[in-house]
Amino acid sequence: xxxxxxxxxxxxxxxxxxxxxxxxxxxxxxxxxxxxxxxxxxxxxxxxxxxxxxxxxxxxxxxxxxxxxxxxxxxxxxxxxxxxxxxxxxxxxxxxxxxxxxxxxxxxxxxxxxxxxxxxxxxxxxxxxxxxxxxxxxxxxxxxxxxxxxxxxxxxxxxxxxxxxxxxxxxxxxxxxxxxxxxxxxxxxxxxxxxxxxxxxxxxxxxxxxxxxxxxxxxxxxxxxxxxxxxxxxxxxxxxxxxxxxxxxxxxxxxxxxxxxxxxxxxxxxxxxxxxxxxxxxxxxxxxxxxxxxxxxxxxxxxxxxxxxxxxxxxxxxxxxxxxxxxxxxxxxxxxxxxxxxxxxxxxxxxxxxxxxxxxxxxxxxxxxxxxxxxxxxxxxxxxxxxxxxxxxxxxxxxxxxxxxxxxxxxxxxxxxxxxxxxxxxxxxxxxxxxxxxxxxxxxxxxxxxxxxxxxxxxxxxxxxxxxxxxxxxxxxxxxxxxxxxxxxxxxxxxxxxxx
Amino acid sequence: xxxxxxxxxxxxxxxxxxxxxxxxxxxxxxxxxxxxxxxxxxxxxxxxxxxxxxxxxxxxxxxxxxxxxxxxxxxxxxxxxxxxxxxxxxxxxxxxxxxxxxxxxxxxxxxxxxxxxxxxxxxxxxxxxxxxxxxxxxxxxxxxxxxxxxxxxxxxxxxxxxxxxxxxxxxxxxxxxxxxxxxxxxxxxxxxxxxxxxxxxxxxxxxxxxxxxxxxxxxxxxxxxxxxxxxxxxxxxxxxxxxxxxxxxxxxxxxxxxxxxxxxxxxxxxxxxxxxxxxxxxxxxxxxxxxxxxxxxxxxxxxxxxxxxxxxxxxxxxxxxxxxxxxxxxxxxxxxxxxxxxxxxxxxxxxxxxxxxxxxxxxxxxxxxxxxxxxxxxxxxxxxxxxxxxxxxxxxxxxxxxxxxxxxxxxxxxxxxxxxxxxxxxxxxxxxxxxxxxxxxxxxxxxxxxxxxxxxxxxxxxxxxxxxxxxxxxxxxxxxxxxxxxxx
Numbered sequence: 003x004x005x006x007x008x009x010x011x012x013x014x015x016x017x018x019x020x021x022x023x024x025x026x027x028x029x030x031x032x033x034x035x036x037x038x039x040x041x042x043x044x045x046x047x048x049x050x051x052x053x054x055x056x057x058x059x060x061x062x063x064x065x066x067x068x069x070x071x072x073x074x075x076x077x078x079x080x081x082x083x084x085x086x087x088x089x090x091x092x093x094x095x096x097x098x099x100x101x102x103x104x105x106x107x108x109x110x111x112x113x114x115x116x117x118x119x120x121x122x123x124x125x126x127x128x129x130x131x132x133x134x135x136x137x138x139x140x141x142x143x144x145x146x147x148x149x150x151x152x153x154x155x156x157x158x159x160x161x162x163x164x165x166x167x168x169x170x171x172x173x174x175x176x177x178x179x180x181x182x183x184x185x186x187x188x189x190x191x192x193x194x195x196x197x198x199x200x201x202x203x204x205x206x207x208x209x210x211x212x213x214x215x216x217x218x219x220x221x222x223x224x225x226x227x228x229x230x231x232x233x234x235x236x237x238x239x240x241x242x243x244x245x246x247x248x249x250x251x252x253x254x255x256x257x258x259x260x261x262x263x264x265x266x267x268x269x270x271x272x273x274x275x276x277x278x279x280x281x282x283x284x285x286x287x288x289x290x291x292x293x294x295x296x297x298x299x300x301x302x303x304x305x306x307x308x309x310x311x312x313x314x315x316x317x318x319x320x321x322x323x324x325x326x327x328x329x330x331x332x333x334x335x336x337x338x339x340x341x342x343x344x345x346x347x348x349x350x351x352x353x354x355x356x357x358x359x360x361x362x363x364x365x366x367x368x369x370x371x372x373x374x375x376x377x378x379x380x381x382x383x384x385x386x387x388x389x390x391x392x393x394x395x396x397x398x399x400x401x402x403x404x405x406x407x408x409x410x411x412x413x414x415x416x417x418x419x420x421x422x423x424x425x426x427x428x429x430x431x432x433x434x435x436x437x438x439x440x441x442x443x444x445x446x447x448x449x450x451x452x453x454x455x456x457x458x459x460x461x462x463x464x465x466x467x468x469x470x471x472x473x474x475x476x477x478x479x480x481x482x483x484x485x486x487x488x489x490x491x492x493x494x495x496x497x498x499x500x501x502x
Numbered sequence: 503x504x505x506x507x508x509x510x511x512x513x514x515x516x517x518x519x520x521x522x523x524x525x526x527x528x529x530x531x532x533x534x535x536x537x538x539x540x541x542x543x544x545x546x547x548x549x550x551x552x553x554x555x556x557x558x559x560x561x562x563x564x565x566x567x568x569x570x571x572x573x574x575x576x577x578x579x580x581x582x583x584x585x586x587x588x589x590x591x592x593x594x595x596x597x598x599x600x601x602x603x604x605x606x607x608x609x610x611x612x613x614x615x616x617x618x619x620x621x622x623x624x625x626x627x628x629x630x631x632x633x634x635x636x637x638x639x640x641x642x643x644x645x646x647x648x649x650x651x652x653x654x655x656x657x658x659x660x661x662x663x664x665x666x667x668x669x670x671x672x673x674x675x676x677x678x679x680x681x682x683x684x685x686x687x688x689x690x691x692x693x694x695x696x697x698x699x700x701x702x703x704x705x706x707x708x709x710x711x712x713x714x715x716x717x718x719x720x721x722x723x724x725x726x727x728x729x730x731x732x733x734x735x736x737x738x739x740x741x742x743x744x745x746x747x748x749x750x751x752x753x754x755x756x757x758x759x760x761x762x763x764x765x766x767x768x769x770x771x772x773x774x775x776x777x778x779x780x781x782x783x784x785x786x787x788x789x790x791x792x793x794x795x796x797x798x799x800x801x802x803x804x805x806x807x808x809x810x811x812x813x814x815x816x817x818x819x820x821x822x823x824x825x826x827x828x829x830x831x832x833x834x835x836x837x838x839x840x841x842x843x844x845x846x847x848x849x850x851x852x853x854x855x856x857x858x859x860x861x862x863x864x865x866x867x868x869x870x871x872x873x874x875x876x877x878x879x880x881x882x883x884x885x886x887x888x889x890x891x892x893x894x895x896x897x898x899x900x901x902x903x904x905x906x907x908x909x910x911x912x913x914x915x916x917x918x919x920x921x922x923x924x925x926x927x928x929x930x931x932x933x934x935x936x937x938x939x940x941x942x943x944x945x946x947x948x949x950x951x952x953x954x955x956x957x958x959x960x961x962x963x964x965x966x967x968x969x970x971x972x973x974x975x976x977x978x979x980x981x982x983x984x985x986x987x988x989x990x
Contacts, residue, residue: 395641424679482567
């Protein structure tokens with residue numbers, strides 16, 4: 003009986019628990035509450051994903067008011083996969099959060115952090131289940147505002163100007179999105195995405211829709227940190243509390259991408275003539291530049307977190323690149339890379355959180371010899387790094403393989419794309435190798451103020467367990483990718499069906 | 503069924519050995535070395551027990567896991583792989599004995615890391631040797647690359663780290679930038695990556711594309727050190743000598759030429775490649791490398807660098823033999839893999855022995871050293887003779903087949919190159935041998951030394967003996983090589 007309400011509970015549960023967490027005191031209780039809630043959301047996501055895997059799209063009419071009058075929640079393959087990513091990333095990182103956060107935030111304020119976490123979670127989940135453009139906007143705001151809090155929660159004051167920049171950029175992005183939605187509402191009189199698609203077919207004057215497509219694409223690209231709109235991201239990831247970085251890096255930017263895919267393929271592609279060419283002509287060059295430039299910056303970055311942040315921008319480029327092919331293979335690669343990148347980057351940042359417990363500064367210089375004190379953490383880091391590079395046997399390889407196969411379908415253009423992918427893979431090897439070399443082959447600085455001998459030990463067992471589960475998940479999904487692949491392929495097929 | 507599990511054990515053993523070595527650690531060096539020896543001996547027993555089976559026609563297979571539809575990590579032993587695995591596992595034992603003498607004799611640091619990485623590298627070699635398809639081969643090829651980086655940079659000073667980066671950079675860049683695209687291209691046109699007798703590309707690709715794909719494969723296999731992707735090999739000479747000996751005379755470089763031979767035979771197919779004019783360039787690239795590397799070797803003053811350039815030339819013998827595409831020349835490719843391994847490991851062992859006993863590294867310092875180190879220089883002489891190809895050493899056998907093969911192919915340029923390089927080999931090896939035995943010491947050595955530690959002498963005597971023995975007993979290797987090309 004209750005199972006029929008999963009779509010609503012998926013969002014409502016963290017949303018309702020968030021204020022309750024505020025009432026709890028200390029470092030443990032709020033954490034436990036958030037953890038349990040997150041895992042319940044994860045369980046709901048798994049249950050819905052298994053339903054969707056059988057080929058059924060879950061549609062939930064809020065208050066039993068059918069769409070387009072009422073609010074419709076809609077979970078298809080694409081949203082099911084992203085629900086899994088978000089709830090999975092949240093649960094995994096929360097497991098490690100207590101140890102990591104205690105070092106960065108006084109216990110009295112932990113409940114604020116966890117409340118914001120749950121709000122961010124609920125906002126992201128809301129975007130994913132919402133079937134109409136306006137609710138997507140509302141949840142986007144919830145998720146964004148909560149993320150600002152998460153990023154600025156740490157002890158590093160440099161997070162404040164960074165998050166202010168993010169706030170400005172994020173607000174511009176959200177406003178652009180809202181302008182676009184407003185234009186479409188003006189022309190169609192509906193906010194429901196599926197309804198928009200069918201009503202747009204009858205609209206004769208398409209210019210406002212074109213403008214709307216422009217606003218929505220740019221606004222969401224800002225939120226998703228597509229090059230050259232990525233400027234807010236590196237500092238936010240660098241100065242946020244480590245565990246918040248892990249959570250946000252695994253999923254937040256992908257949500258904006260998800261909304262864009264939704265909008266573009268469901269609403270625009272079928273109705274705007276030549277839109278697919280515009281879409282790929284706009285995104286493909288940007289994606290390629292993002293991949294090369296961000297990898298290049300990562301090559302020379304000295305702070306580990308910022309290095310990984312630039313790597314994220316490059317990896318997001320892969321996801322955009324796959325989508326810009328506007329083909330089933332390309333979309334499959336794109337969507338499956340959302341999953342695989344979340345796995346790899348999440349693991350890397352959890353490992354960073356482990357390192358952060360022992361090292362006050364996370365520059366490569368200070369991390370020299372880290373592997374001697376923290377062999378398990380660094381081994382997990384290397385494993386996840388291999389997945390990021392796309393070594394066969396890890397999750398990253400699956401997405402690279404599909405991406406290259408999709409590029410091969412593109413003819414001569416594809417050769418350039420493949421060259422870029424391979425060059426950037428090499429660059430990824432190079433920038434990760436710098437970390438490996440520092441940690442494994444560098445001699446530790448003896449007189450470093452931050453690194454006294456007694457502090458030098460492995461991370462706490464719970465965090466180690468989490469990072470290893472995450473690292474092994476990279477291997478597992480590299481060897482048996484059935485579930486994410488099935489969901490991605492079905493999602494790609496469903497999106498391509500709108501193109502007719 | 504037993505043979506299938508045996509294949510997986512061949513992979514698991516070195517890994518288990520690595521873990522056990524790690525647990526024994528720095529605090530129990532004797533147990534650690536015992537584990538290394540035990541692992542290498544049991545691995546060799548395991549591999550060699552398969553030898554008669556494969557010789558008898560068995561082709562055991564083992565399936566590990568499917569990564570993507572149609573692509574899996576899968577293993578299968580065919581004759582060439584059997585030969586390579588048998589060679590590497592046999593020489594690992596000898597090299598382990600040698601390593602113990604060398605590492606202790608020179609008081610090297612980080613010995614545990616050294617032995618662990620060595621075992622992992624052997625794991626990579628076993629995977630390469632048994633790979634059933636290109637992707638599996640690629641995975642283990644990269645395992646081998648990465649696991650040898652700590653070995654090359656072992657000293658840890660700025661110079662060796664810089665050289666190790668050259669090593670890693672060239673090998674990774676070529677494999678990811680050329681080899682992997684070639685694999686994906688192959689998969690895109692054929693839909694399979696399995697090594698298949700007769701090749702898989704026939705009918706799927708035509709014209710100049712064949713030559714291009716071959717170039718991607720050959721230069722992508724940086725470990726084969728075909729010019730111009732050879733620079734990593736001299737750079738890798740900063741490694742401790744046991745590493746140079748086993749990895750850069752046997753395992754790593756042979757993994758390179760092994761890969762090329764396998765691709766020529768099982769991916770392109772001999773007949774298909776012979777009928778494609780655009781693939782003909784490989785012979786000349788190999789000839790160029792043979793002659794050029796020999797000339798460069800003549801100009802070297804450092805013993806290990808000379809051996810490195812000699813290795814580059816000798817590797818191209820194998821590539822040339824494969825590229826001639828004649829049954830006899832392909833057999834020569836397989837035989838030369840073995841013959842060169844025995845000879846070159848002996849030479850490297852001797853170089854390391856000289857270094858351990860006297861700290862000498864330059865050619866000019868070697869005058870009269872034969873009288874102080876008769877065993878070492880005796881072995882060195884045998885190795886040098888084998889490089890030149892003088893009977894009764896292993897090098898003669900493979901050179902014989904190589905020359906016959908080039909007669910068969912009526913390729914007179916190849917023949918001329920072999921003759922010229924033989925002369926060049928003699929020109930740079932014989933003076934060393936001569937001055938070591940017959941010239942008087944120019945200056946008294948700083949250390950009044952005799953032979954190197956016993957473990958080292960034992961090891962190099964064994965490999966010198968193997969070099970000579972292979973001249974007399976080579977029938978099993980010949981049979982396997984014949985099975986590979988399908989003449990029997």
